[in-house]
Amino acid sequence: MLNNNQLLRFTTAGSVDDGKSTLIGRLLYDSKSIFEDQLEAIETTSKKKGHEGVDLALFTDGLRDEREQGITIDVAYRYFTTPKRKFIIADTPGHIQYTRNMVTGASTANVATILIDARHGVIEQTKRHAFIASLLQIPHVIVCINKMDLVDFSEEVFNNIVAQFEEIASKLLVKDVRFIPVSALLGDNVVNRSENMPWYQGAPMLHTLETMHISSDINKVDGRFPVQTVLRPQNDSHRDYRGYAGRIASGIFRPGDDVTVMPSGFTSKIKTIDTLDGKLDEAFAPMSVSITLEDDIDISRGDMIVRSKNQPDASQDIEVMLCWLHNDTAKPRAKYSIRHTSNDQKAMIKEIIYKIDIETLDRITDDSALKMNDISKVKIRTTKPLMVDSYRENRTTGSFILVDDATNETVAAGMVI
Structure with a gap:
């Protein structure tokens, strides 16, 4: 029966210390998806760090630097299964300098789970992650308003944050947004329904993930x-x-x-x-x-x-949305390698048409250098024609990466408009 379960991929996103790793740890812990030896190892590490109970964040923060600093740096993938569905979780970093990792983790997701600290509400990183989820055409967004225990499980605080996020969502192409008040540390509304928030009549996070309808993102029409x-x-x-x-x-x-x-x-x-x-x-x-x-x-x-009767566009000049992922800036006329499906050739950023102001989501006419985490519309010219579809219609033929020839590092991820 488990082999026939539908697979759901979801990513977590949010600002620093919003509790993403703790939420996933709670999800795995309360759904009994952790092996005994894993649990013993985490309990031992938690005691060494001086924690009274189990540090749930350690279930996903696997790198030494992550454990020492108490932050998530790399994209951590975790797998678990319930009687209703199989899951792949991509736990992505909250630091702004690791936004590129969030793009990586979200690129194959069916659902984006965006965490918001109930004490701080919607902040710039929340808007950035919501915009990226929209840009990547992720069909479902679950907004988990975390740390409700630190605001006395206030319904008013929850409703205010819902109103803030709905204002953002109205400007984006997000079809399905759901809001859940949670306390990852205490387990409220993660796997089990919260007794501290009787005013919330919706389902806990796991039940929402188990019952959410997921359609295939594979284009079945265009050969x-x-x-x-x-x-x-x-x-x-x-x-x-x-x-x-x-x-x-x-x-x-x-x-x-x-x-x-x-x-x-x-x-x-x-x-x-x-x-x-x-x-x-x-x-x-x-x-x-x-x-x-x-x-x-x-x-x-x-x-x-x-x-023959259904062909993609073949062009050397392509307008795309570009997420700049590298520390080094990129200027117009800069040259890189472009990797699109099995095609690898030279490309040049011909023109920066506009950038997105993450704070207001407005378009800024700015043709200066692209900096790390900039999201912009650009025109790219390739040495040979690329066979592309719009990303909205075909995720595979509508996406690509730019690579620095000198270092072989990925500097940008792009989506064909």
């Missing part, structure tokens, strides 16, 4: 097959075999389909779809397969096989 490599076996029985291997990004492919190879524009029909276990009558995302065509066409890594 996109980025070629990763060309297979040419050297044994006698397959000497004439020429297959194009890769992972289907979206859509469905069948033998006999009319396809176009981009960017060359040559057309053909699918001859066979092969896997290690044999031939298939159809293949769909996210399967990894090898496709053979009826015609000999010059195809290499980075090309894309698509349905």
